[in-house]
Amino acid sequence: MRIGELAEASGTSTKALRFYEDAGLLPPPERTRSGYRDYSPEVISRLDFIRRSQSAGLTLAQIREILEIRDGGQAPCAHVQQLLSDRLADLDRQIAELQALRATVAQLKADATTVDPTRCDAQSVCRYL
Amino acid sequence: MRIGELAEASGTSTKALRFYEDAGLLPPPERTRSGYRDYSPEVISRLDFIRRSQSAGLTLAQIREILEIRDGGQAPCAHVQQLLSDRLADLDRQIAELQALRATVAQLKADATTVDPTRCDAQSVCRYL
DNA sequence: CTTGACCTTCCCCTGTACTGGAAGGTCCAA
DNA sequence: TTGGACCTTCCAGTACAGGGGAAGGTCAAG
Numbered sequence A, B: 001m002r003i004g005e006l007a008e009a010s011g012t013s014t015k016a017l018r019f020y021e022d023a024g025l026l027p028p029p030e031r032t033r034s035g036y037r038d039y040s041p042e043v044i045s046r047l048d049f050i051r052r053s054q055s056a057g058l059t060l061a062q063i064r065e066i067l068e069i070r071d072g073g074q075a076p077c078a079h080v081q082q083l084l085s086d087r088l089a090d091l092d093r094q095i096a097e098l099q100a101l102r103a104t105v106a107q108l109k110a111d112a113t114t115v116d117p118t119r120c121d122a123q124s125v126c127r128y129l
Numbered sequence C: 001c002t003t004g005a006c007c008t009t010c011c012c013c014t015g016t017a018c019t020g021g022a023a024g025g026t027c028c029a030a
Numbered sequence D: 001t002t003g004g005a006c007c008t009t010c011c012a013g014t015a016c017a018g019g020g021g022a023a024g025g026t027c028a029a030g
Helices: A003-010 A014-022 A043-055 A060-071 A077-114 B003-010 B014-022 B043-055 B060-071 B077-114
Strands: none
Touching: A003 A014, A003 A043, A043 A060, A060 A077, A077 B077, B003 B014, B003 B043, B043 B060, B060 B077
């Protein structure tokens, strides 16, 4: 199948497909005599995997690592478990940071809505921040 | 004061100061006869404001908006309150998204540690994702 | 035979907040 | 006068995941 068909079938764009090839996520496909890319239909499930992994927050670099292990003939199980653990730790850290920031901003906002605004000080630009 | 002194006094870098000037956060300072930037000390409190605002998660573009209102002679109170409200809504949305993602990833990880890894399917690359 | 839809490679652009470095000018002390 | 520390402008690059568009080749239908 040609790149446009694959793009439609997989829900991506032709740009993304060429980009994935450059990035090592898709193997270079066969070419027709005239140079068009000629994909085998199995690539669709590979692209589904890429999309599911992206939904789990993995970067393309991490997804490529998994695919390379898999393409090397091994099951990437342990590596995937490690990536998921790392990702979970990342998420916990990010969530904690955002919650701390949320508390700060909520306090600033509370101050900004209750304090008398006429007492602004030209020097500090804004008394709320 | 020269740009190096200001950088030291305000805890930023000379690079950042020139960048802020280009970005419209700092007014172009006086110049010495030889072309050196010659800052007045009041810029320090402006830089403090920029830093506090960044700590609250505002972008430089948003900070510039506040400064432009202030520089226009008005108190930016209402605008700041709006920005803080928007920021709070942003944070709530981001936190909710991350928590949903965290639940998904936690489920994937749980599956990955309990399911028999020998039943991998070559077609789908990895049965956990 | 020509039109239009598709394909190729190529390079630049997006947003964020800067950092690094090159090439050259300035200032002050020894 | 020379050296080093400072300053100037401008160009390029960082990470991420592609998007936009140019210039040109290809294929099937009318």
